[in-house]
Amino acid sequence: MSETLSDEQVRHVGKLARIRLSDDEVAAFSRQLTDILTYVDQLGELNLDGVQPLAHALDVHNVLADDVPADSLSNELALREAPAKAEGFFLVPRVLGEDSGA
Amino acid sequence: MTDAATQSAALDVRLVVGLEIHVQLATATKMFCRCKLEFGAPPNTRVCPVCLGMPGSLPVMNRRAFELAVRTAMALDCTVARFTKWDRKSYYYPDLPKNYQISQYDLPLGSAGRLTIPSADGTKDIRVRRAHLEEDAGKLLHEGAGATSQVDLNRTGTPLLEIVTEPDLSSPQEVGDFGRELRRLVRHLGVSEANMQMGQMRLEPNINLVIRKDGAEYRTPIVECKNLNSFRHVEAAVEYEAKRQLAEWQKTGVTIETGSKSTRGWDPDRGVTFLQREKEEAHDYRYFPDPDLAPVVMDDAWLADIRATVCERPIARRARYVAELGLDAADADQIVEERANADLFEAAATALPGGKGARRLAKLLLSEGNKRANERGGLLADLPIAAGRWAEVVALLEGSKISATAAGTVIDELLTRDDAPEAIARAKGLIQTSDAADLAPLIEAVLADNPKAVADAAGPKGAKALGPLIGQVIKKSGGSANPKVVQELLKQKLGL
Numbered sequence: 001m002s003e004t005l006s007d008e009q010v011r012h013v014g015k016l017a018r019i020r021l022s023d024d025e026v027a028a029f030s031r032q033l034t035d036i037l038t039y040v041d042q043l044g045e046l047n048l049d050g051v052q053p054l055a056h057a058l059d060v061h062n063v064l065a066d067d068v069p070a071d072s073l074s075n076e077l078a079l080r081e082a083p084a085k086a087e088g089f090f091l092v093p094r095v096l097g098e099d100s101g102a
Numbered sequence: 103m104t105d106a107a108t109q110s111a112a113l114d115v116r117l118v119v120g121l122e123i124h125v126q127l128a129t130a131t132k133m134f135c136r137c138k139l140e141f142g143a144p145p146n147t148r149v150c151p152v153c154l155g156m157p158g159s160l161p162v163m164n165r166r167a168f169e170l171a172v173r174t175a176m177a178l179d180c181t182v183a184r185f186t187k188w189d190r191k192s193y194y195y196p197d198l199p200k201n202y203q204i205s206q207y208d209l210p211l212g213s214a215g216r217l218t219i220p221s222a223d224g225t226k227d228i229r230v231r232r233a234h235l236e237e238d239a240g241k242l243l244h245e246g247a248g249a250t251s252q253v254d255l256n257r258t259g260t261p262l263l264e265i266v267t268e269p270d271l272s273s274p275q276e277v278g279d280f281g282r283e284l285r286r287l288v289r290h291l292g293v294s295e296a297n298m299q300m301g302q303m304r305l306e307p308n309i310n311l312v313i314r315k316d317g318a319e320y321r322t323p324i325v326e327c328k329n330l331n332s333f334r335h336v337e338a339a340v341e342y343e344a345k346r347q348l349a350e351w352q353k354t355g356v357t358i359e360t361g362s363k364s365t366r367g368w369d370p371d372r373g374v375t376f377l378q379r380e381k382e383e384a385h386d387y388r389y390f391p392d393p394d395l396a397p398v399v400m401d402d403a404w405l406a407d408i409r410a411t412v413c414e415r416p417i418a419r420r421a422r423y424v425a426e427l428g429l430d431a432a433d434a435d436q437i438v439e440e441r442a443n444a445d446l447f448e449a450a451a452t453a454l455p456g457g458k459g460a461r462r463l464a465k466l467l468l469s470e471g472n473k474r475a476n477e478r479g480g481l482l483a484d485l486p487i488a489a490g491r492w493a494e495v496v497a498l499l500e501g502s503k504i505s506a507t508a509a510g511t512v513i514d515e516l517l518t519r520d521d522a523p524e525a526i527a528r529a530k531g532l533i534q535t536s537d538a539a540d541l542a543p544l545i546e547a548v549l550a551d552n553p554k555a556v557a558d559a560a561g562p563k564g565a566k567a568l569g570p571l572i573g574q575v576i577k578k579s580g581g582s583a584n585p586k587v588v589q590e591l592l593k594q595k596l597g598l
Contacts, residue, residue, distance in 0.1 A: 016192075016193075016194065016386060016388075017194060018194045055185075055187040055391050055397045056187070056391065056393065056395075056396055056397055057393065058396070060396045061396050061397045061398060061399045062396065062398055062399060063162060063163065063395075063396040064162070064163050064164070064165035064168065064398070065136065065162040065163065065164060065165060066165060066166075067129050067130050067131050067164050067165065067166035067167070068130070068131065068136065069130055069131050069136055069137070069138040070131075070136035070137075072137045072138065072147060072148050072149055072150050073149055073150050073151070073154075074147070075144065075145070075146050075147050078146045078147075078149045078154060078255075079146060084250065086250075086252070087145075087252070088144055088145040088146055088147070088254075089145050089146065089243070089252035089253055089254055090146065090196075090252070090253035090255070091250040091251070091252060091253070092196040092242075092250060092251050092253055093249065093250065093251070094244065094248070094249050094250055094251050095195075095196060095242055095244070095251045
């Protein structure tokens with residue numbers, strides 16, 4: 001049922017993930033992503049009339065914690081694996097002039 | 103070419119604004135981990151594997167954040183969902199290390215509500231489309247000219263209630279009024295401090311224009327405005343956008359159909375908005391249910407417990423103060439600005455003998471009380487004067503037993519010790535004499551000693567010349583004579 005993903009669609013998905021793709025990679029991922037979608041499409045063969053959407057795989061709800069502070073990590077530990085850091089901050093390639101998507 | 107006057111005469115321009123408001127909930131810890139929320143803590147010291155987005159960590163929902171959100175949704179007259187779940191909003195940005203924000207997409211905990219705001223002709227209802235919980239992102243700093251940005255993730259995971267209105271707001275003033283009313287509401291509910299400078303309440307207006315010209319209707323592309331950290335900036339940005347969009351449309355003719363939605367920042371120094379980005383389409387966020395978090399199901403008992411924590415809305419309180427207690431609208435506004443102050447006022451008003459003097463009580467609290475509260479850098483309600491004592495001071499004023507100036511002295515004394523205001527006034531010789539029989543001999547003496555002033559009063563100046571005589575009588579009484587009564591008695595005596 002799935003049509004082959006177009007190069008444009010693959011590049012768009014790559015852009016959302018901030019991944020630069022070569023033309024060869026676009027072709028390879030187009031094939032692989034189409035295979036994945038075709039595989040998942042098998043679910044379309046099931047008769048789901050009257051089946052409610054499931055919000056969670058486990059039959060659990062109301063897993064809640066009390067609003068009581070616990071220890072955080074030390075700054076040293078929090079930054080230990082960071083590839084770049086200074087003055088207690090993580091460092092990332094400079095981001096200019098825009099806010100997050102939040 | 104049409105001249106400007108003809109052109110504007112043919113135009114009917116209507117401003118349309120909807121708001122997205124983020125309110126930081128007043129919890130001790132974050133939304134999905136127990137890191138402490140603390141404004142101004144050293145960078146990356148309130149972080150843990152959950153809010154750092156480390157593999158294998160599991161979020162657990164903060165019960166209080168959930169309940170505060172539901173309380174707010176109820177106060178906004180929303181339909182509260184008995185079943186809610188959490189969704190991942192995917193986006194790649196260094197301020198949120200998981201690369202997705204936990205939010206609520208198709209099942210917000212509140213929907214279809216409203217907030218009543220004050221307006222020129224009474225009140226206006228602004229519809230609330232939805233209210234949902236989501237986590238905040240971290241902070242990015244771009245210090246200096248280096249090739250890097252600094253990331254502080256202390257704020258990551260802070261619980262936010264996002265409130266989205268319908269586009270029911272039609273002027274900058276109304277947008278500001280909505281913001282101020284919402285701030286009053288969340289403060290009264292105790293769900294947020296809503297300090298805008300600290301980013302605890304963020305307003306993002308979505309603005310466009312509906313323009314009618316020669317029988318046709320045009321809509322300008324929607325602009326979302328950010329970086330607004332005061333109501334004044336919000337109002338100014340909306341006003342600026344209205345003008346900018348009209349000029350832009352007149353120049354280019356671009357409409358909502360031919361243009362795209364964009365985000366603009368507000369530059370308070372230049373008083374202008376500037377383009378930040380063209381907005382990503384909703385489906386680019388690839389929302390899907392978060393498998394790490396269990397849904398929340400609310401039963402009747404839990405809902406009733408939360409509903410019991412919803413207090414009277416400030417706008418209802420204000421209306422009651424005006425209608426039932428005779429307060430000026432402006433005074434009522436100021437009293438309800440802080441719930442603690444309103445509680446103090448109400449307790450004091452209840453203690454007034456015969457319920458008389460609420461209006462005077464409000465004025466006393468807002469003048470003498472506020473002055474002293476400001477000097478001490480606190481709220482009116484923080485002053486060490488009990489509600490009953492305020493009522494007693496007002497009763498003394500109502501009964502003309504002390505002057506307004508003397509009330510100030512009594513209040514200063516009350517700040518140092520808790521005693522009956524009447525006893526304080528008596529001890530300090532501040533009780534006024536209003537009794538005609540007590541004042542008569544003083545008046546006789548003053549009239550006898552001041553024939554020139556009496557002659558002045560009998561002349562063309564009349565009652566206006568009484569001032570010096572009143573002053574003499576008060577002086578003779580040792581400051582205790584009630585000036586109004588003295589004036590009346592002098593008028594009678596001199597046949598004025």
